[in-house]
Amino acid sequence: MSEVKSFWCHEASNILCVRASDFDNVTRLFLDAAERCVAAERREKELQQRLTAADERADTATTLIQRIVANFDTEIEYHEDVEPNDLEHDQVLAEMREFLSPKDTEWRMHPCKNGHLDVGAAGGVAHCYTCDEKITAANTQEAFEQWNATHPAS
Numbered sequence: 715m716s717e718v719k720s721f722w723c724h725e726a727s728n729i730l731c732v733r734a735s736d737f738d739n740v741t742r743l744f745l746d747a748a749e750r751c752v753a754a755e756r757r758e759k760e761l762q763q764r765l766t767a768a769d770e771r772a773d774t775a776t777t778l779i780q781r782i783v784a785n786f787d788t789e790i791e792y793h794e795d796v797e798p799n800d801l802e803h804d805q806v807l808a809e810m811r812e813f814l815s816p817k818d819t820e821w822r823m824h825p826c827k828n829g830h831l832d833v834g835a836a837g838g839v840a841h842c843y844t845c846d847e848k849i850t851a852a853n854t855q856e857a858f859e860q861w862n863a864t865h866p867a868s
């Protein structure tokens with residue numbers, strides 16, 4: 715802001731003037747800052763979603779481990795007179811296998827047209843954080859799908 719020069723215009727008395735080029739520069743700086751702000755908020759939302767997903771996976775993993783340990787403990791404790799709970803054992807193993815091959819790879823975004831990998835989708839916008847390429851859609855799922863449909867996988 716300090717670079718903007720103001721001066722008294724003698725043709726129009728008592729009116730403090732600002733050079734049009736200075737005004738345009740400051741306006742551009744402001745709009746750039748506002749855009750970065752919006753991108754940062756979008757990124758924060760996306761990181762929050764990733765964090766929530768990671769938390770959920772950690773909870774699921776913990777629960778599965780607790781169940782299988784509990785089943786083994788029961789087996790050990792009552793070894794001689796109780797059959798191990800094969801149904802529970804099989805169920806936990808099946809859920810563990812499912813956990814180890816997560817479906818969330820379907821949500822992996824392809825690189826942008828410049829090959830940047832720092833891409834994400836949130837708030838109805840699929841976006842490259844490096845070069846600012848973006849696709850806006852009715853919702854995040856659609857933006858994501860349009861992005862991957864128009865960008866080849868790496």
Ligand SMILES: [Zn+2]
Pocket residue numbers: 826827828829830842843844845846847
């Ligand atoms: Zn890019």
